[in-house]
Amino acid sequence: MREFISVTDVASLPPGHGRTVHVRGRELAVFNLNGEFFAIDNTCPHKGGPLGAGLLKDGRIFCPLHGWEFEVQTGVCITRPDRPVKRYPTQVRDGQVQICLETKSTVQQIRQRFDQDVERFSHLEAGNTAQVDSVLSLELIAEAAAAANPTAQALLDAGCGAGNYSLKVLERLPGLNVTLLDVSQPMLERAKERVSAVTAGIVCAIQADLRQAELGVAQFDIIVAAAVLHHLRTDEEWREVFVKLHQALKSGGTLWIYDLVEHALPEIQGRMWERYGGYLTAIKDESYRDHVFDYIEREDTPKSLTFQLDLLRAVGFSEVEVLHKNTCFAAFGARK
Ligand SMILES: C[S@@+](CC[C@H](N)C(=O)[O-])C[C@H]1O[C@@H](n2cnc3c(N)ncnc32)[C@H](O)[C@@H]1O
Numbered sequence: 473m474r475e476f477i478s479v480t481d482v483a484s485l486p487p488g489h490g491r492t493v494h495v496r497g498r499e500l501a502v503f504n505l506n507g508e509f510f511a512i513d514n515t516c517p518h519k520g521g522p523l524g525a526g527l528l529k530d531g532r533i534f535c536p537l538h539g540w541e542f543e544v545q546t547g548v549c550i551t552r553p554d555r556p557v558k559r560y561p562t563q564v565r566d567g568q569v570q571i572c573l574e575t576k577s578t579v580q581q582i583r584q585r586f587d588q589d590v591e592r593f594s595h596l597e598a599g600n601t602a603q604v605d606s607v608l609s610l611e612l613i614a615e616a617a618a619a620a621n622p623t624a625q626a627l628l629d630a631g632c633g634a635g636n637y638s639l640k641v642l643e644r645l646p647g648l649n650v651t652l653l654d655v656s657q658p659m660l661e662r663a664k665e666r667v668s669a670v671t672a673g674i675v676c677a678i679q680a681d682l683r684q685a686e687l688g689v690a691q692f693d694i695i696v697a698a699a700v701l702h703h704l705r706t707d708e709e710w711r712e713v714f715v716k717l718h719q720a721l722k723s724g725g726t727l728w729i730y731d732l733v734e735h736a737l738p739e740i741q742g743r744m745w746e747r748y749g750g751y752l753t754a755i756k757d758e759s760y761r762d763h764v765f766d767y768i769e770r771e772d773t774p775k776s777l778t779f780q781l782d783l784l785r786a787v788g789f790s791e792v793e794v795l796h797k798n799t800c801f802a803a804f805g806a807r808k
């Protein structure tokens with residue numbers, strides 16, 4: 473879906489000027505070229521310089537850090553044509569400059585995509601190769617969960633996909649009762665089949681959006697949530713889900729998260745993103761990198777590791793623990 477969002481009033485951005493604006497968690501640069509407005513990403517692909525603070529001359533913006541040059545109408549990078557920035561359509565309404573943003577996929581759209589993708593999440597030994605260190609994180613989380621709750625009886629796998637995390641935890645804590653939760657029914661069916669084959673415990677499958685699911689109070693010793701929380705949108709949703717997961721844990725129980733994370737400093741975000749792009753290109757090619765970046769852009773709203781650690785503490789977890797971080801992916805947890 474596309475939506476025009478007001479970012480500044482026309483009068484405050486005279487011809488020949490530009491500015492950085494913040495809109496829906498993104499940093500964009502907007503420019504007035506002889507009364508026409510143009511918007512591009514604010515973050516310079518070189519080393520994250522703020523393009524909105526650059527020098528605007530003859531329709532081109534010069535990055536304030538090292539002078540890379542971009543066309544503001546197209547986002548084309550004159551200095552490095554292979555490193556353009558994204559441009560956004562604009563319009564003027566009621567004296568306001570508005571920028572057109574693609575809004576993120578709905579839960580329904582996300583579910584439909586995952587319904588078609590069960591096979592990719594069904595390989596325990598290979599993990600999900602689109603994620604950095606997915607196999608390592610799977611191991612680390614299973615090991616941490618088993619070490620923190622060695623007498624656990626009940627596990628919740630939130631956003632279980634085809635059940636890889638449950639299977640890994642069961643390798644160390646056999647016989648657990650497992651609750652599988654996912655918005656996608658085909659994922660749940662695959663997870664139930666795989667998990668039931670290895671545990672003598674009760675396996676229960678819940679098809680629900682994590683935001684709406686009833687998880688009860690003090691039900692689980694261990695909760696894992698791998699590559700699912702980045703679908704939460706607003707800060708309020710993040711808080712409500714963390715509160716719910718905290719309530720659902722027994723005292724002393726632990727929550728373990730592996731996920732895509734973003735970074736607080738735009739220049740660091742740029743560097744980490746570049747490294748992640750290099751990783752995707754190395755395992756396949758550039759079109760695979762673009763494909764993965766494309767669905768992340770459409771579907772995901774990750775939060776930084778520090779945001780999540782702070783929130784875990786704020787909702788009542790007594791200890792937080794970081795297991796691993798590499799570029800845009802982190803494995804971490806907390807004890808109730
Ligand atoms: C990237 S997969 C990860 C699967 C599994 N945790 C793993 O690491 O192999 C994300 C899973 O979360 C599910 N999902 C996405 N949004 C969800 C939501 N709001 N509530 C519950 N499940 C959701 C998807 O259907 C998908 O199966």
Ligand code: FES
Binds near residue numbers: 517
């Ligand atoms: S030219 Fe933009 S950060 Fe170096």
